[in-house]
Amino acid sequence: MSVSALVRRISDGGQAPRTERTLRLDRRIRTVLVTETRGAAALLAATVLALVWANLPGDSYETLWHTEFGVGLGGAAITEDLRHWINDGLMVFFFLLAGMEIRRELSFGDLRDRRAATVPILAAVGGMVVPAVIFAVLTAGTSAQHAWGMAMATDIAFALGVLALVGPRCPANVRVFLLTLAVVDDIGAILVIAVVYTEAIHPVPLLVAAVLLGVALAMRAAGVWRATPYFVVGVALWVATVESGLHPTIVGVVFGLLTPAFLARTADLDRLERILHKFRREPGPEAARTLSIAAQGAVSSNDRLQYLLRPWTSFVIVPLFALANAGVVLSPEVLSRAVTSPVTIGVFAALVAGKTLGIWGASAIVARTGLGRLPTGVRLPQVLSVGAVAGIGFTVSLFIAELALTDEQVRDEAKIGILAAAVAATGLGWLLFRITGRRTATGEATALRPPVEPTGEHHRGPLDAPIELVQFGDYECPFCREAAPAVAELLARHPGRLRYVWRHLPLDEIHPYARRAAQAAEAAAAQNAFWPMHDRLITAESLDDDALAEIARAAGLDVPRFTVDLDTAIIAAQVDADVRSAHDSGADGTPTFFLNGTRVDGPLDAVIAAVDQAAEAVPA
Template identity: 35%
Template sequence: MKLTKLFNDFFHSEKSGGIILIICTIISLVLANAALGPQYASIWNYEVGSHSVTHWINDGLMAIFFLLIGLELEREIYIGELSDIKNSLLPIIAALGGMLVPAGFHLMFNFGTDTQAGAGIPMATDIAFALGVLSLLGSRVPVSLKIFLTALAVIDDLGAILVIAIFYSGTISWMSLGIAIAIFIFLLILNRLRVHNLIPYLLAGVAMWYFMLHSGIHATITGVLLAFAIPFGNGDEKSPSYILQHVLHKPVAFFILPIFALANTSIAINAHWYQSLIHVNAYGIFVGLVFGKPIGISLFSYLSVKLKATQLPAGLTFKQIIGAGFLGGIGFTMSIFITLLAFNSGKFVEQSKIVVMLSSLIAGIIGFVILKVSLRPADSRM
């Protein structure tokens, strides 16, 4: 089975980015808990234009990350693995289970409490980290498993985007929202008129981001809307979508996500940090990521195949799906991002970040071990 150049580029970019994310997280935690910890934290809290550096990263740079996610999703839908309904249905159903079950576990612990809003935290999968761990298994990984996990993670991120738009938006400013939508419609018209110059799309995208930022809808949604407004054409190397996607790959993987990790994991861990884990919110996140993700992904996949709604791709086994389900429990970037939207309390934010990192680490290790045991050299035929 042969992978497309686009998919290869995406996979190798994301797996490298995952390794860098791990390094940045370790560096940030060490610096935050060193003697100069307060000075390090002050870098991210420094005010620039009435907003902290961290705020600009989370609302500004992450919009570019979501733009790349949107471009990748568009590619998958038009000419990639999601263009064939038989290929797309299994990861779609698996991703649905991987969102609903973890959210259900969190709500089971937190329904009616102050931390109920955290139900979206264990729903997310970090593409870079998940593919980074998968890449550690080397050439034994079958192509069908790479495609399944990548498609699952991309669909999962789309689900996270919808969750952010619906459940984590503030009071709506209808005027700002209306202007943002008008700009989006204008971009769609440019698309229909076959305007392939990227400059008007990018300039209008910045304006759309500005008004979306002031609308009450989270500004990062702009990235996805812009992605689907940019002409895709036939997806070849001259396509505006293709060009922008490849321009963004390395900056996102090697700059934006590492900066996000550094800014959002500068957590000063005190001597009694473990006491914060004794809380219903911590239980919900941990159970959701470590157990809810693999259960939801595996169960929904199994039922869809047994009910003949989908079929397993050649070379993919249910053991591998279970392993991929645990890798889906690596929430990290997206889970931390939703944490920042879910809670205003610094106490719950710090608590959630710690649990997300621990849960992601445990889920990643379990997934790696399961896949290492289940994969055999014969499985890596391509």
């Protein structure tokens, strides 16, 4: 909903450890956060330009945005001014992106895991309800009271820009928490726009829109995945929605929610590899087209569209929206009126104080009552800082102001409050991170959770050994392969004193076969052959299903039984339990080692030295 600093560098003598690291949504999240953070600069520039332009002599700012533009066919036409084309047309792509992000989070993001999602979901709810109540109370009896939706929104681009300024005082997991919270915030804002700020409904165009939506669903059920047919249906649906009275941005949200999201599947990657080999043998235009189609099919349309659209929305559409809507005349009389205006005071207080208190208060209640748990590396003082930064409503706040307020004078007062709140929330968030964010990501969770069980773990060495070394590993990680001989040497050097435990941490989006290999190791454990399978997996060149079957045969397993066990829920659950343990322990990459329950940071040499030092303190 970070990350430029998502790949953590754990220093040891100035050298980075040889590990592969990920944080929940790894590479894709890093791309999202970098793009959104840079987009904040473009958004800020457009806002400043709009304010300067609106305050120049003459009326060129309003004259341009009130220029009418029409699109028609025969006798039918839609004519709107340029501001409405941006707000009702281009912003559909912004909400399309929001819908796709929501779909992806619901499919396999933080919103899929109930325990992980409880805190950000309820924090987002608190961050919407409390500001709305504050605004409604402060504007009671005025014509602006029904515009409480302005106080609910969070501008993720600006918020991430502030976190980038905070730098290492804002750990990577805090950024991911803000993204998850912002996705829920988007859902709330979208529902408010659809339900509260929709004018009179016209049934015939609404029926046409419903039919067109059915066509889109039928195309999806038929397996149509190319964008062109959906674009044609989407344009027709947009026109029908405009005529129905519903706000047309709902089209973007609906199409975003319908866009399939999935991780790369082993079968698709194997097929792509076969086509690539064929293309190398017989290169030609037909083979190239087949290869292109197979490559696109291996990546979900959700990911492909987000990759294509995000730069356009971050650097063009949202800044253009700010340019068209953020221009307010800041004359002395307007400012003096705004200082005492209930709508200006209401939206300012709701965003700055309401967001901060709502998000922090809901998180504290949920965490302390045991209804949910804060993500690894996120503490309540940092949630307070996140709540302050979330008070930057800006884009969606301005959007709702245009929808809810028809009086131009009141709308300008609301915009002044939104702009002032963005400045104040930025300063407050920065200050709170300075005060509460002194512990960086490398200083967060260092304890193994849960501790090693006396039985039931995959271990080498005696159960009662005084030294315990736990490794979170990934069978596709080259650094885990490099670590394997060193671990074997440690076990040989300290017999009877060292117990070595392996826990799985497959980095799914970096290594497409890693989870399957982890499940293969667990399937082998069902036949009491975990370590023979493990030793072959850690050195295997290929880990597709055919290779796994051959490895199982070489390890002396019952291959038919192995093949059946590989796809059972209990095997998948065992891998998932290790992954949860890694997240709870603050292990975001492989290999990560814990010595006697405490994480050992640094390169492999530091791990070896720590084990040898611990062994020296134990009698032979």
